[in-house]
Amino acid sequence: MQQREEKQLEASVESLISRVAHLKNSLQSFIFKLESEYDRLSWPSVLDNFALLSGQLNTINKLLRNEKTPSYRNQVIIPLLLSRDRDEELAKLTEMRVPVFSHEIVPDHLRTKPDPEVEEQEKQLSADAARIGPEVAQKQIQTLNKLCSSLLEKLNNPRDDRDAENAALRQNKPWFNPADTNALVAAVGFGKGLSKCRPPAPVAPGHPGQAMMTGGPTLQQVTIAGASSHQAGIGGAVAQQAPGQPGKIPSSIKTNIKSAAASMHPYNR
Template sequence: MQREEKQLEAALDSLLQRIGDLKMSIQSLIMKLECDSRLNWPSVLDSYAVISGQMNTLLKVMKNDKTPPLRNLICLPLMLNPDIDEELRQMTEDRIKSLSHEVTPDLLRTKPDPDVEQRTNQFEQRAMQVAPEPAQKQINALNKVVGHVLDQIQHSRDDWETEANVRAAASQTSNANDTHALIAAVGLGKNLKPIPISVPPQPGILIVFLQIITKFIISIVYQVQAGNFPSNKRNCKVQSLLYCWYHYQTAAAAAKSKKNSINFASQSSRKARRAADGAGARTTVSVSA
């Protein structure tokens, strides 16, 4: 008796583990179908393959020789209680909170509901009323349609695989890194060198100071020339100094203008000489001709 109980306990633990794995796979598939916006058909097929493998493993465990026949065992509640049972709630993951008179008949039912059973019997009777020959014709027509659909699916699958192979074999004409770098440069200005902006040089403090002093001295010279400056010994020295500065500025301006005129005259003479040389060359060519 104890041996059978141990075998039953081990079999139930194994079944619960397999059922838990199967439940997790089904939940994962439902989450993919409801929440994954990038879901594709190969991913769904992989999920179905996992579920199919887990179902086969569960059936193998149930058909194992060490597993006692579960159909010979009966599960009955020892007591019905409308109050919430925490242990039952944890075991069923909040699906069943208590074994009450409302829940127990549905949980222990071995047959469908009376309404469902009645509709099932009606469908079976309607199917039995069909003659064998029309039923066979309908079956053949349905098989023909299903076969045609399968052929179309297989043909489309072959075309898709061929296109995928052609795309994989084609040489790549772009570089993903370069594309991302170009987008970042255009959109965000990444890795772009700034254009240097030339700023005109500002005069130094000494030059500005000399310009101010020059303007001040020139204004004083104008005042002296106008006779607005008082005449005494100190002012005579200032006047002589200012006159010297004024004459220096005048001489410098005259020298600069003379230099410019000399440069202009030299350029004019060079142009005239070049013109004369060109005319002489043309005359020589005409005489020789």
């Protein structure tokens, strides 16, 4: 019976050492990435390393809770030999971290209580927690649970559903004002809402502001004036306005005006 328990203890310790070695390698690899590859380390890679560490810790906890694993709390480690000389076998087992098993190292490695600094911090945290009343603590717990539940719902919600909801919101969102569109169509098609243009006020002949008030000379008047000046320069007949008919030009001059306009107009095409 005792031999079977000893073999079971040795097997569980070996399995535990193997799991802890895998966890240690993962931690070393992650620390190396953080120290040397921090400039090109992406957030998904960091999450993958955290997931690996979390899975290995869960595996160790399952191994410790297994029914076949003996309770390590019932096992006591007692140093049988203390020496100041270097122990190569001990250094090899501890990866050169503990080369000597002396009276200075034993209290640190066989300690069953945390370090004094850690113990002091734990006492301070316990005192701070005790000062909080049960009602305040319950409210804080409910608030934290609500935040965690909301975060879990968002994380568990599939990405496709979120994309579909965003697409539906974009489709249902109005991109124009129907009232403005109807007013624009009515103004363009039927002239609704447009102010009427008032006719220019009559101006006395010879008034200096006549050209500006009446909108200035038209293109036909400028063409006629240019053609008349050209004909006067080459010895052509200049049309004289008939009395009583201001602004009326004889038909014989119109033909000459067209030819002159076609040859002398600066914007001829």
